Amino acid sequence: MQILVCVKPVPDPEKYDLLMIDPETRRLIREGIPTVINPADKNALEAALRIKDTTEASITVLSMAPDFCADRIRECLAMGADEAYLLSDIRFGGADTYATSRTLMKGIETIGLAPDLILAGNESADGATAHVPVQLAEWLGLPHIANVSSIERDTRAGQAPGAASWIIHKKAEQGHIRYRARPPILLSVERNSNRPRIVSALGVVKSKKKKLEILRFDALDVSSDTVGYAGSPTKAGALSIPDLSRTGQRVAGTPAEIAAAFMDIIKKSI
Amino acid sequence: MLREAFADFVNQEVAPNAAKWDSEDHCPVELFPKMGELGILGVFVPEEYGGVGLGHTERVIALEEIARHSAGLAMFVFTHQLGVAALLEFGNEAQKKKYLPSLCSGEKITGLGTTEPGGGSDLLGAATTAEAKDGGWMIRGRKCFITNSHTADYAMITAKSGTDEKGRNLLSVFLIEKGAEGFNPGRKENKMGLRGSVTGELIMDHVFVAEDQVIGALGKGYGVASKVIGEVGRASMAAISVGILRGCLEESVRFSNKRIVYGKPISKLQAIQFHIAEIRLAYEAARLLLYRAAKRKDDGKSAVAECSLAKYYGTEAAASAAKRTIELMGAYGIVNEYPTGRFLRDALTSISSGGTSEIQKLIIAGDTLKQYAV
Numbered sequence: 102m103q104i105l106v107c108v109k110p111v112p113d114p115e116k117y118d119l120l121m122i123d124p125e126t127r128r129l130i131r132e133g134i135p136t137v138i139n140p141a142d143k144n145a146l147e148a149a150l151r152i153k154d155t156t157e158a159s160i161t162v163l164s165m166a167p168d169f170c171a172d173r174i175r176e177c178l179a180m181g182a183d184e185a186y187l188l189s190d191i192r193f194g195g196a197d198t199y200a201t202s203r204t205l206m207k208g209i210e211t212i213g214l215a216p217d218l219i220l221a222g223n224e225s226a227d228g229a230t231a232h233v234p235v236q237l238a239e240w241l242g243l244p245h246i247a248n249v250s251s252i253e254r255d256t257r258a259g260q261a262p263g264a265a266s267w268i269i270h271k272k273a274e275q276g277h278i279r280y281r282a283r284p285p286i287l288l289s290v291e292r293n294s295n296r297p298r299i300v301s302a303l304g305v306v307k308s309k310k311k312k313l314e315i316l317r318f319d320a321l322d323v324s325s326d327t328v329g330y331a332g333s334p335t336k337a338g339a340l341s342i343p344d345l346s347r348t349g350q351r352v353a354g355t356p357a358e359i360a361a362a363f364m365d366i367i368k369k370s371i
Numbered sequence: 372m373l374r375e376a377f378a379d380f381v382n383q384e385v386a387p388n389a390a391k392w393d394s395e396d397h398c399p400v401e402l403f404p405k406m407g408e409l410g411i412l413g414v415f416v417p418e419e420y421g422g423v424g425l426g427h428t429e430r431v432i433a434l435e436e437i438a439r440h441s442a443g444l445a446m447f448v449f450t451h452q453l454g455v456a457a458l459l460e461f462g463n464e465a466q467k468k469k470y471l472p473s474l475c476s477g478e479k480i481t482g483l484g485t486t487e488p489g490g491g492s493d494l495l496g497a498a499t500t501a502e503a504k505d506g507g508w509m510i511r512g513r514k515c516f517i518t519n520s521h522t523a524d525y526a527m528i529t530a531k532s533g534t535d536e537k538g539r540n541l542l543s544v545f546l547i548e549k550g551a552e553g554f555n556p557g558r559k560e561n562k563m564g565l566r567g568s569v570t571g572e573l574i575m576d577h578v579f580v581a582e583d584q585v586i587g588a589l590g591k592g593y594g595v596a597s598k599v600i601g602e603v604g605r606a607s608m609a610a611i612s613v614g615i616l617r618g619c620l621e622e623s624v625r626f627s628n629k630r631i632v633y634g635k636p637i638s639k640l641q642a643i644q645f646h647i648a649e650i651r652l653a654y655e656a657a658r659l660l661l662y663r664a665a666k667r668k669d670d671g672k673s674a675v676a677e678c679s680l681a682k683y684y685g686t687e688a689a690a691s692a693a694k695r696t697i698e699l700m701g702a703y704g705i706v707n708e709y710p711t712g713r714f715l716r717d718a719l720t721s722i723s724s725g726g727t728s729e730i731q732k733l734i735i736a737g738d739t740l741k742q743y744a745v
Contacts, residue, residue, distance in 0.1 A: 176372055299383065300376035302410025302423040302433075308372075 105216035108142040110170035127337035141222025141292035179308035190318040195330030202236035217284035234289035389441040392567035407477025421472035426669035431610040438614025442717035443567025449607035450518035454481030461587035482519030501530040520571035542592030564720030605678035612685030653688035676738035683731035689718035
């Protein structure tokens with residue numbers, strides 16, 4: 102069984118109070134903020150690793166991110182993934198979810214993957230749109246389930262070996278929905294749906310021997326107007342900071358005049 | 372990435388429990404298999420014996436991360452690693468294959484016991500004896516202040532196994548398995564610091580050990596013990612002190628940024644900044660001494676003097692830094708809700724563990740008189 106896990110390096114959510122937005126480009130200024138694997142994506146990877154713990158499976162990790170994120174992708178290999186691909190090129194920068202999901206799809210085509218399961222975190226901690234996994238499924242023409250809280254092997258009698266199907270629990274507003282699903286399928290996994298394993302020292306050592314390939318723009322069958330900022334229909338609007346400053350105002354007069362003045366101020370403000 | 376991995380483990384499993392282990396003096400043996408699985412216990416042991424195949428630098432990184440929150444747990448772990456190092460460096464192939472995998476995995480616990488009521492650093496003055504009998508050795512004696520005394524499955528101890536031509540004691544190292552007839556832990560100490568690691572007595576009342584449980588060459592136990600304690604043990608104590616120093620630094624910065632006095636955080640006050648600068652300097656210096664010593668060990672060079680430098684400076688500096696941190700925090704510093712009191716108790720306890728500061732100075736001076744003779 103082949104499992105593909107899509108991950109996104111994001112600024113450490115615990116340091117969001119240090120994040121700034123560039124007023125010109127309207128992009129996040131990430132300098133000085135450590136990069137981590139998106140927490141929900143770690144849950145997706147853990148879900149894949151748990152399948153691998155009990156089943157013959159290989160796990161490929163795919164990400165679109167700058168080169169400096171390679172260490173974070175290697176962390177996925179240290180956790181137990183078998184190989185990883187990083188789509189990295191200056192032309193991929195500034196992509197919205199549409200361009201990102203399309204580039205990921207082209208990456209999968211280029212690598213020649215035909216995964217039985219594609220797992221991704223339900224949403225990223227920075228963008229939090231939850232678009233990319235379902236868009237990717239649409240590009241690939243696959244069924245998809247979002248808000249997945251657990252993945253279990255369907256153990257009903259009569260399952261032919263190799264024709265594994267899965268019982269998927271999806272978190273709903275009121276309770277859970279239980280699906281029975283056959284591969285290939287894309288599942289976007291809820292944050293905190295499991296406890297990702299801690300990287301072991303031996304895992305770190307082994308990760309250095311595993312394949313981590315960086316694929317550039319030229320390796321993918323894409324044109325420059327379909328990737329990155331140029332290929333993104335979403336454009337950031339104006340940025341404004343609300344004026345929250347306070348000023349004092351002295352009200353004088355008789356108690357009745359002061360009360361009337363207060364009422365007047367209140368009426369004007371609502 | 373390795374340090375991050377160790378820190379992840381510590382943040383999840385150690386930091387939330389450190390204060391409880393300290394107040395209850397609980398030794399978290401239940402964490403050992405997890406630490407084995409993560410490769411912490413045998414990080415410096417080759418893969419063929421169940422380890423990770425890295426070195427002592429990585430080993431002290433793990434200890435620093437653990438000691439940042441629980442110096443007591445770091446003490447427990449490193450004492451286990453003392454026994455592992457003795458087996459790895461001096462054991463024969465059969466002993467390595469027999470014992471190391473379960474020690475690396477955390478299934479079994481070990482330690483190294485040399486100190487006796489007569490003193491710790493006077494190894495050759497040991498009163499514990501080993502007499503040849505029935506193809507093995509009969510051991511009699513008592514060890515004290517032994518870490519992992521009550522938790523170890525395999526205790527490695529030094530005993531006098533003969534004398535040389537000048538009548539001087541010859542020591543050997545023996546591995547005694549838990550449950551051996553006549554072998555029992557004795558008194559368990561109620562320590563001021565490094566709580567969470569068990570320290571106590573080992574009593575050997577006519578304990579028989581087989582010939583194949585001698586670790587290293589017969590009569591060469593002094594070399595085994597002094598090398599393992601001098602390098603692995605003292606580097607570990609230095610790592611514990613670096614962890615405590617980092618704890619002091621982080622607590623000082625966190626508290627002084629939050630504590631508002633005269634309308635501003637006390638971190639804006641020069642008197643507080645002086646404290647923070649001193650702690651930072653001590654942390655950086657102790658860290659550099661530690662990692663230089665560990666690197667020498669990994670390079671296969673003698674690191675006894677370097678480890679003494681790191682241990683002496685680090686433990687004394689950690690005690691000063693803990694006191695500074697308490698002073699910086701005012702009345703909050705003495706409240707046990709904060710870890711500062713634990714830092715001070717752990718740092719003070721570290722000074723005498725693995726050789727007092729005076730012993731370190733003797734080693735440093737001896738090395739200096741040779742190295743710098745002109």
